[in-house]
Amino acid sequence: MEAIENKVAEPPSEESILVDAARSGDIGAFESLVRRYDRNVFRIAQHITQNREDAEDVVQDAFLKAYQNLGQFQGQSKFYTWLVRIAVNEALMRLRRRRPERMVSIDEDVKTEEDSMPREIADWSPNPEQQYTQAELKEILGKTIQGLPTSFRTVFVLRDVEGLSTEETASALELSVPAVKSRLLRARLQLRERLNKYFKRRDGDTKP
Secondary structure, three states, X not given: OOOOXXXXXXXXXXXXXXXXXXXXXXXXXXXXXXXXXXXXHHHHHHHHHOOHHHHHHHHHHHHHHHHHOHHHOOOOOOHHHXXXXXXXXXXXXXXXXXXXXOOOOOOOOOOOOOOOOOOOOOOOOOOOOOOOOHHHHHHHHHHHHHOOOHHHHHXXXXXXXXXXXXXXXXXXXXXXXXXXXXXXXXXXXXXXXXXXXXXHHHHHHHOO
């Protein structure tokens, strides 16, 4: 007789416990979710809107909308992934209102002069002689990320900055996994090329 394995159900996560409590009307539980994720949501919103005040408004609107629609959350994904989807949509809507002549959509490929993948990408690391502090590098990277097209920047931020998995990023943006992988690759290529140009230019400026 074959042995029958007893599968032990995994205990519910702290997040799911808080979500269930919030859906039952526990305001304190939802406030705990806000404290847990508000900084993450703010970073994502600021990367997309590139404006602190807009990002703060996005955080408030996203959590308010999440609270109002808790009954629609089916639990098929993590609550955080669902929350990020709401925040991204709110941030993109703010961009549309700010720039109505240039509609921004995460569902569209953004065409730029740099969309074609370069055959070779030069090493963009600083020369050994150059010394960059961690703060300088963080500032350089932040400004370079801001220069990416919105659709690429959003995928890059969720996947590489916030650490969501490819599947979670796809779920949050309502994209296919291949689409996320494609945009992430193009974002990384563009980012590396832009950094390479920056370091080359700065290196040239510092030479005697």
